[in-house]
Amino acid sequence: MAEPPEYELEIGPLDRGRRVDQFLARGLGASRSQVRRLLAGGAVALDGRTLSPADKGAPLPSRGTIRVEGFRPPGDQRARPCPDLPLQVLARGAGWLALDKPAGVAVHPLSEPETGTLLNAVIARHPEIHGVGEGGLRSGIVHRLDVDTSGALLVATEEPAWQRLRAAFREHRVTKVYRALVLGAFEREEHLELGLVVARHRPARVRVVDAREADADPDVRVGTLDARPLELLDGATLVEVRPRTGFLHQIRASLAHLGHPVAGDRTYGPASDPTGATRHLLHAAQVAFEEVAAESPDPEDFRSHLEQLRH
Numbered sequence: 356m357a358e359p360p361e362y363e364l365e366i367g368p369l370d371r372g373r374r375v376d377q378f379l380a381r382g383l384g385a386s387r388s389q390v391r392r393l394l395a396g397g398a399v400a401l402d403g404r405t406l407s408p409a410d411k412g413a414p415l416p417s418r419g420t421i422r423v424e425g426f427r428p429p430g431d432q433r434a435r436p437c438p439d440l441p442l443q444v445l446a447r448g449a450g451w452l453a454l455d456k457p458a459g460v461a462v463h464p465l466s467e468p469e470t471g472t473l474l475n476a477v478i479a480r481h482p483e484i485h486g487v488g489e490g491g492l493r494s495g496i497v498h499r500l501d502v503d504t505s506g507a508l509l510v511a512t513e514e515p516a517w518q519r520l521r522a523a524f525r526e527h528r529v530t531k532v533y534r535a536l537v538l539g540a541f542e543r544e545e546h547l548e549l550g551l552v553v554a555r556h557r558p559a560r561v562r563v564v565d566a567r568e569a570d571a572d573p574d575v576r577v578g579t580l581d582a583r584p585l586e587l588l589d590g591a592t593l594v595e596v597r598p599r600t601g602f603l604h605q606i607r608a609s610l611a612h613l614g615h616p617v618a619g620d621r622t623y624g625p626a627s628d629p630t631g632a633t634r635h636l637l638h639a640a641q642v643a644f645e646e647v648a649a650e651s652p653d654p655e656d657f658r659s660h661l662e663q664l665r666h
Contacts (some may be wrong), residue, residue, distance in 0.1 A: 436479035451515025453649030504641025532641035541592035588664035
């Protein structure tokens with residue numbers, strides 16, 4: 356892979372007072388998180404002075420030159436193929452794959468040197484996926500699962516399939532079924548419509564608010580899901596969740612709001628978890644849209660905790 360080129364961005368009078376990170380994000384076509392990583396890596400210099408993460412909000416002068424090293428535009432970035440990484444295919448069709456994502460594995464890398472993600476494994480077998488959809492380090496990714504959430508995940512290897520599947524997710528026409536082990540006795544079916552807003556980015560955390568706030572605040576999204584108990588256990592409940600919408604941590608934050616956090620959830624659950632789970636026990640069991648369909652069996656750690664709680 357060729358070394359990324361060096362970029363020079365000229366600061367003009369109209370840029371005076373603009374934040375450094377805003378200027379870089381616009382000039383490079385990068386996200387704020389990418390800009391933060393460039394600053395943290397010492398790759399950004401203003402008139403020869405290396406900038407640090409503390410300079411991200413600093414106002415720009417009326418003139419000068421910002422030099423950026425080691426940056427490749429998001430669309431040109433490429434996930435490194437890792438043929439040694441395992442890849443479990445649940446189903447496949449014209450232009451799409453349904454994969455079984457293990458817990459602890461990220462869906463895609465956040466930077467080019469990163470490996471060990473699902474996309475690193477996919478691109479080693481399907482190099483044609485590069486450039487599909489959002490392209491770059493998100494090539495072919497139709498939707499996402501949290502790092503510690505296991506189960507069925509769809510990727511597209513061809514652009515028409517990506518467009519069709521993304522539209523189906525956007526229009527809430529995809530059936531998604533999750534299984535979760537939650538704390539406490541979850542004794543009745545629930546239909547939830549909650550306002551969700553990102554309260555923290557690194558590490559991520561979502562706050563539940565009144566759904567009516569979505570009318571006044573564009574950052575608030577309404578998350579809708581149905582949850583029903585499948586089996587009452589010793590201090591916990593096996594629950595089926597069918598989300599109708601998709602939002603960061605939607606299921607985990609919503610169940611915690613009900614007083615039944617997912618077992619092992621260190622973000623929304625208690626500091627001391629009675630189940631002893633080392634990750635949140637949330638599993639994407641099914642995903643389906645028209646001819647696209649896949650089922651993922653409970654992973655070993657999920658089954659083990661379920662059996663322990665039964666006895």
